[in-house]
Amino acid sequence: MLTLREKYYDFDQISSKVFKCRRDDQFFTMKIVSILNEENQANNGVPYWIIREISILKELDHINIVRLIDVMTDGPDLFLVFEYLDNEFQADFLKNPKMFMYPQMKKEFLYQILNTVAYLHARKILLRDLRPENILVNVRTQVLKIALFGAARTFEAPLEAYSSSVGCLSYRSPEVLFQFGCEKYSTPNDVWAVGCIFGEMLLHRPLFSGPSDVELLDEIFTLLGTPTEETWPGVTSICGTCALMGPPQQPKDLAKEFPMLNPDGLDLLSKMLCLCPNYRISAEDAVKHPYFKGV
């Protein structure tokens, strides 16, 4: 087996743990992951999230996913070799001022995100930590790439209960927020996160930003209304206590909150931000929504 230095050369440091390197006149991005770090004091070997991330990335081949080319171990470090994305790819895509120049561009990027999520779900992968920081875009070519699958995992049907302390709080779905650690979550959680990103694209600020689970739920219900047994069958048994839901609130008119959206866009947004996961649109159906006509 070839060593790292035999395989790759011309190392150029991008950040403390990320390098640009070459092999056969092709550029790659190399990410160094320390197996023994502060979070892994007990030294249980390769961290579970690295094992999951790499094995998931290994089987994926999609234009909108940063492709993992190679994995090598050397001493206490793992070297992940990814496809190289040039400087035109900007991380944290919503911070890119050019993002908001054309409405069509937002639609194009939203379509690419949903298309990727549908691809992942069809390959039994839950993303679980979809947020703007993990999305890179090339505004010139209008290509988007999703990176960092640290919180992704495969699922089997029927889904088991997984840890619910994953994902950035702002993009966490109400069913996960309700459960406090014992949620059997599924594909609708990823769709909720896409809905939040869609809202953020339009408003130029996070759609929900509560600092805690309870405050975040309150923000969600302020916009979308407090769920009832009609709108979310079984919600009272899920949340356990009505105190969590706060005083009943009526949903706001999304057309007034998002005046820049046409009726198709409003329909898609409302379906992605449907409180009840059972009724929330799937990524596969969202891609076929009339809002994307002409994309």
Next chain:
Amino acid sequence: MEGSKENCVPRIPLIPSSNLQGPRMKPLLHHRLPLGNISQNVNMPHSQVNKLDLSRKCTAHTIQHHFPQETKKQNLLAPNPSCKLDCDIVDIDDDDGDGSDDAVPVFVKHTEAMLDEIDKIEEVEMEDVEEEPVLDIDACDRKDPLAVVEYIDDIYSFYKDIENSSCVSPNYMTSQLDINERMRAILIDWLIEVHYKFELLEETLFLTVNLIDRFLERQAVIRNKLQLVGVTAMLIACKYEEVTVPTVEDFILITDKAYTRNEVLDMEKLMMNILQFKLSMPTPYMFMRRFLKAAHSDKKLELLSFFLVELCLVECKMLKFSPSLLAAAAIYTAQCSLYQFKQWTKTTEWYTDYSEEKLLECSRLMVTFHQKAGSGKLTGVYRKYNTWKYGCAAKIEPALFLLDN
């Protein structure tokens, strides 16, 4: 069969599907019987009636079987005609006492509605008996996001596409110099006990065995390191599948401190390098979940199926069968064991993509393993499935009649 819906044949509630018939069971109805003669023709052995679940209303959708196979499943779903029974079934238990083996008849007590119908259309002949329908097993889960119904066909066709890449050659052990099939069997039998002791998820065990085989196919190992390969494979599988992972220390203790922490961690790195971190591989477990749903399984069938498929994990010769075939054959064999006659419905055939014929070779091997599971030195699986937790599934009689033909 408990929980079965396959008996919901429109208009003729008492016809069992052809593959419910035991070896000596006569066809119960001829095609195109006059409606008025039904009551005279519904004589069947009492024991056979008990095998049919006639109490359920059939609400599932059906897939009309005359459509070409390559048509996508979604396009084939059609609502099942109402399966309400037109008559009450009364078992006559008073035996005539002559000790004969004659079948006890099941009399059909006509309801008023049925008598009216008979009066009106006494001479009208029935249409041909419909072929057994294929049920849409996902119909009742469409609104449940946990069932991922909209992706389920994609997921399983993806599994089928890549399952061969997870398989190893059944005779890969010939390239190993210091270990053999017997040693592999001892290791896996022991790991099944470790898995039970640690109370791990079922899929963790199947992934563990898959990792061991794929690693040993590519890497020569000396015999005193084989147990190290086993516990390291289980550690990796736990990290991939479990929410709460046992520590390296737990695995060292379970080997009676035969290895050090560094040996385990070095082996982990070596295994990950050799396997190139490819852990998302289909195992029999993944197919079992789906196929058991297609078989409308109850807990008894599920436990017996898992008992049979775990017996296969120990046997090197079973590596020649793909994970999906092992899963399907385990369910088929379990059904044969439980009901003591061949049982493979159109629904299970449709969803597994295996005919009864394709399963027989694998199934017969499973019966032989079942037969000798409690004897010999490797009884880990037998002892596990002999507990109340696993429904004492190991005590169920094997389907020996499968070996006869």
